[in-house]
Amino acid sequence: MENPSKIMEGGVEYSLGKFDGQSVKYDFPKILVYLDAKGKLLFGNRFKIYKSDKEILLKLCSYFIKDPINCKKYEIDPNKGLLLSGPVGCGKTSLMKLLPNLVPHQRKYVVMPCRNIVFAFNHLGYKTIEDYGESGVFCFDDIGVEPIGRYYGKDCNVIGEILLSRYELFLHTPLKTHGTTNLNADELEEKYGERVRSRMRELFNLIAFNQNAPDKRD
Template sequence: MDNPSKIIEGGVEFSLGKFDGKNVLYDFDKILIYLNAKGKLLFGKHFKIYDEDTEIIRQLCYYFIKDKTNCEQAGIDPEKGVLLSGPVGCGKTSLMKLLKYLVPLQRPYMLAPCRNIVFGFNHLGYKIIEDYGDSSPICFDDLGVEPMGRHYGKDCNVMGEVLLSRYELYLQTKSKIKTHATTNLNAEELEERYGNRVRSRMRELFNLIAFDKNTNDKRK
């Protein structure tokens, strides 16, 4: 791939900005055109990027393209992961699925629904916590609404344990391996769900990027 400012999707070439031989000088309007087109390919013709969401998308783009100046202005630390919060149906999961395509040279993260991780724990036990605490980049989808885990009669706050493992990994790898998450919950609700210790680790692990709580449900 000679020019990282260009991406080909469905036989169409999209420009994300200009490449000066070393760096891509990104153009946000061009990025939006690409994301709209890629979103339609991924999720179907009904997909669209809403004007009301462009500010959130702009922050996410700064993060993923590692635009240090704009990240600093927005209070985003490129070394941490992203915790994308917002009401049900505002498009968090779609955006996290979509944005990794913006930077094809970065190691992609997989999306893992938290309830599936808990179901896995119920069958396989603590091996699941080890598996998800490992060295793959990951985005935990729908954090905080998963059920409590139960294996051989013992209850376990599975995602709380997984987050503690990911925090240890973050410290060991100096943030080379990213952990992301989406959630419908606010900070107080997350603390109630996982306790103060996990919540304080989450502050170190994630940049919080939040939709307005009145954002429309796009699935209606």
């Protein structure tokens, strides 16, 4: 049987904990060692795990490995998606690309910038909303700062419509929706309206960086 507590990267074997033949007892410090190494492979040698991010990482890791104790402690529902919020440059997108590597046996999501989806809508129209709203597993990157869509002279709040469709999808299938955003709850409601904001509460576990988190791109 394949041992899910071991992962090979770049010819090096990393241990994430202990496997008893049925389940993995994960070891958070070992997970951080692996994430640091995998992050450097994905994003370059400037990538590093910051001490100030360890609580955020513990919550994110608990979600991905479905740790029942920590999920309960942090009020995380593993059946819902993730909305990772925080200021520009704090590392949201990188972490949402990195963390699924902890659980290679689970279905991966596709990270899609919201502005790219709106540009597709401007060319292709409402089929774009169907493509992203009615199937697949996605992480919508930078929710709330995308422009309004416009197709044949008619404006459309594209991501808002997609989120409403994703909510209906969530009610009837196990398909999750994930996202990142720089905006707070009030700003999201101003962008999309109270109805979409309400649906987002049902779709997502909110995990937030401190608003004073530094820009790691400097």
